Amino acid sequence: MAARKLAYLTPLYFDDASCIGGGERYPHNLAVGLATHLEGEFEVDLISYGAEPLTKVICPGVTLKVLRAVKKPRISLDVVSWDVPEAIAGADLVHIHMAYTRSNEVAMLAAKLQRKPVVVTDHGGHSSWLGSSLGILDLADQITCYSDFGRSFYQTSTPITVVKGGVNGDQFTPPEVRPERDRVLYVGRLLPHKGIHNLIKALPDHLKLTVCGRPYHPDYFEMLKNLAQGKDVDFVTDADDAAILDLYRRAWVNVLPSVYRDCYGNSHVAPELMGFTLLEAMACGTPAICANTAAMPEFVRHGETGFVFNSIEELHAQLDLLASTPSLVEAMGRAARHAIDTEFDLRVVSRTMGAIYRGLIDRRKEAAA
C-alpha cells in the first residue's frame, strides 16, 4: 500500500536558519515520529518558508520543503508563498501548525479549495486574527492540541482532541552510566515570559545553575546576567542537541518557571501550551520542576516526577530538597521516564495522531467516491 502523504505547514521550521522553539520542534518531531514508528504508513512534507527554496531530507519519510517567500514580512509568522497550493497538491491531508498566522490563513484557503482534510494545531504563535474573526477554525476537520489548557482556548464547532506529549524518547534517554548530577538546569529560549529571573532569584547560593538557550531578547538577557552576579550561574547560548542532552543527564532537575506576567509587566495568556523541555529532561530520567502556570502542571506530577511551585520560596525549597536528597532525584527520575514511555513519548503520540489522520483520510475518500 502506498504511503499516505501528509503536508505539515509551519511558518517557521526547527533549524538555526529559521527558529529554534517548541512550536517548531513539535511538528518536526511528530513528522519524524510518524515516519519512524508507523512502518512507512505515512510520509510527511514539512513545508515552511524562506528567502530561497530548499528541499532537504530530514530522515526517510520526512522532507523539509522550504518555499520561496513572496517577501520578507514585518512579522515572521506572516510569511506567505505563491507556491503553497502546488506544494500541498499531492497531499492526502494537511496539518496546519500555528493556527493564528497569516501564513496559515493562506494555507487553510489553499487546503480547503483543494478539498484536503485539514488538521489544525496551535502552538501559541499569534500574528493575525483575520482567520479567527471569520471563524476559519470551523473549516478544519479536526483540531489537536497537546494539553487541556490549550484546548480551553478554542471556540469552534470542529472536534478537538487532546494528544499530550510528543517528546522523542529515543533521542532523549537516560545515560547508560549517569554522570554526577551537579546542577540545576533551565533549557529554552531566553525570553521574559519564561520567568528565568525568578529561577535565578530562587537559586540557593550553594547550587550551580546552567541557563541554556538562545537569547532572543537582549535587554532581558542583560538583566539575567546582572541578576546572576554573585551566584554560580553560567549561560550556554549555542548548545547543540548533544550538548543539551548531556546537560539534561547531569542535572538534578530541569526547571521551567514560565509566568503569565513577565518582569516588564507584559501579559502572556498562554506562556506554555506544554513545556517541551520539561518532557525532554524527564525522558533523560531527570526530575522536572515547573511553575503552576498554563499547561505545565498537566505534565509534571507533583511529588512523583518533580514539583510544581507557586512562589519563589517554594521553588527555593524544592531545589534545596532535590540537591540534598540524591535518592529522591533518582526515584523521581525513574518515575519521570516511566511517564514518558507510557504517555508522552513520540511513539504513543504518533500512534494516536496516525489514527486521527487515517480516519480523516479514509472518510474524505469515502465522501468523494
Added chain:
Amino acid sequence: MKVLALSNLYPPDVIGGYELACAQAVDGLLGRGHDVRVMTGAPRRPVPAVPHVYRDFRLSDIYNEYLLNNAAPVTRDIWQAEARYVCAHNVHALANMLDEFQPDVIYVWNVLGLGGLGVMAALDYLRYPWVWQLDDVVPLWLCEVGQRMNPALLRSLERVRGEFISMSSRLADRIRLHGFQFPGEVHYLPGWIIGEKPEPRDRYFQPGGPLRIINAGQIGTHKGIDLIIEAVARLRDLGYENVTADIFGHTTESSWQGMIHTHQLEGKVAMRGPLPQAELFKILPDYDVFAFPTHDKEPFGLAPLEALGQGCVPILSRECGVAEWLVHGVHCLKSEKSAESLAESLQAILDGEVALEGLAKRGSAAAWRDFHLDPYLDKLEPMFERVSTQSRAGAGELGDVYRLALLAEKLAHLMIHEAHVA
C-alpha cells in the same frame, strides 16, 4: 434542463459581442423550453427588469478607464483584485442562487469583473458542473498579477474541473501558450448569426461597377482600419476610382479623418460613426465586401460572419479566429494583414479574377446552415446533458464557500494595502 448562466454584463448593459452572444444563447435555450436564469452584474446604468435575469453580482468596473486612471494606486489594485480574483459578495450571491435554483449545469461566460477565480473556485468547491464559453482569453485575464501571468493562479484555475467551448483553436492555443492547461475537454464551436435568412440580394458586384467596402465594429489599428484606408489609396493610385469604403464604429480620435485627408480619400472613405446592429443588418446588402484585416489575436470575429449572411463577402486576415471556419475561395477571401495584401485581394475582384457573386451565394448559404445559433444549440444541449450527470460527491458546504471567499478577499485586501504602505 435548469441552466444558470453567469456573465459580467448582460444586455442592454453591454460592451461588446461577448455579452450579446450570451443573451442570444440564453434566449435560444429559453426558446427550446429550458429553465434558464442569468446572474450578472448590477447594471452601470438603469435597465428594465427581466424575470430571468438576476443582476445581483457586484461588478468591479475595471472597464471604466477614466475611473482606473484617476483612482489611487491602492484602490486601483483592490478593484483589480475584486475583478479578477475574488469578490466575497459575488460568491455569497452565487451560493444563494445555487441553493435556491439548484441548476443542472452552470453556463459560464465572461466572469472578469466579478472576481472570476473566486466564482470558478466556488463552483468547483460545491461540485456544480459547468461549461465555460470562451469568446476571449478570460482564464488568462483572471490570472494576471500586475499585467503578468501568475503561474500559481494558473495552476489553481487548472484544478477546477469542467468543460470549455472555444470559438477557435487559435483562441485555445493562445491560452495554452501563456501557460494554462485546460483541465477538461475543449470543444470548438464557432460564433453564430441569428434571425431569419434574408431574401437573396438583387445586386452583386460586376467588374467595372462600383465596389463598396464596409467595416463595422471597434475602430483601431489592431482591427486594421488603417490598412483599409491605405488599401483604397493604393487602388486609387493604380487607377481604380470605383472603390469606396464606409467604416462604422465609435471613435473619438481625429487621426482617422486625418489619415483620410492625407491620402486625399474624401468621397471614397468615410468614418460613419456607430450604428445599431439592426440598422447595420439592413444596410449590409448594399455592400459587396466586408474588409476585416484584423490582428492575429482576434478570437473569432463575428461581424464578417454576419456580413456573409447578408451576401457581403468577407476579406479576412489569414490569422484570425473566424478564418479557421471559412474557406478561401469558397466562402471568403483571405489576405495577409497588410494594406498591400488587402489591396491585391480587392484588385482581383475589381479585375474579375474572383467571381464575387459565387462566393457571396455559397458563403451566405453556409453561414445560415452551419453558423446559425441553432446548430450551436444542437451541440450545446447534449454537452449540458452529459456534464449534468457528473457526480457531485464530496461537494462542500455553501456556508464554507462564503467563509473561504471572505478569507481570500480580506487576505488580498490586506496584502495589497501592506504592499502599498511598504
